[in-house]
Amino acid sequence: MEVALAAISGRWATLVLRDLTHGPRSFSDLRAGLPTLSAKVLTERLDGLVAQGLVRCSRSPGFPVRTSYSLTSKGLLLRPLLEQLYRTGEALLDEVPDH
């Protein structure tokens, strides 16, 4: 469990991973999907995810540079967990407050 928790640790890492489950995304795509996330933090999260082997990054040559972030096979293992996060969130919202 601690291993899985480390993978999704931090609120933003999880939301970045969710976006990537829908397909490859550029740096700007990710920023557009997470409007309140600063460039610095996004860079930090991506660096961490790449270091953990969950995400890979490819860059186009030339200028301006284009990047493409995508999930590795290891990153794809997180999909069921992300789906369960979604389902559990819905169940919690359905529950009457304070009972």
Added chain:
Amino acid sequence: MEVALAAISGRWATLVLRDLTHGPRSFSDLRAGLPTLSAKVLTERLDGLVAQGLVRCSRSPGFPVRTSYSLTSKGLLLRPLLEQLYRTGEALLDEVPDH
């Protein structure tokens, strides 16, 4: 998803919840199960979980005091998520490092 993430936010909150899925636990039980967790942090996590309505606490009268923490119906909703965390953790460990 953000709702579910909030529920298990923090590494320790999740591990406390896991212990409670096995039944009611006293403060000492929980400490024994999480040896590296300080009393202060355990108290903080429990207070937070109670405030979120996921855990309840009952105290025996007399001295020395005995407490019993258990999951509420809302807390029980987290069970599938905790199981998925376990399964995902195992899958990540099976994966060859760096691929």
Added chain:
DNA sequence: CGGTATCCACGACGATACTG
């Protein structure tokens, strides 16, 4: 037994400005 009180360290996060 079941906590509090203090203090401190570190990482996550945010805002703003700037660069290859």
Added chain:
DNA sequence: CAGTATCGTCGTGGATACCG
């Protein structure tokens, strides 16, 4: 476009000592 640099805030967590 895709970041880096700098600075500051906040929450989580650890250590130690103490209390009802």
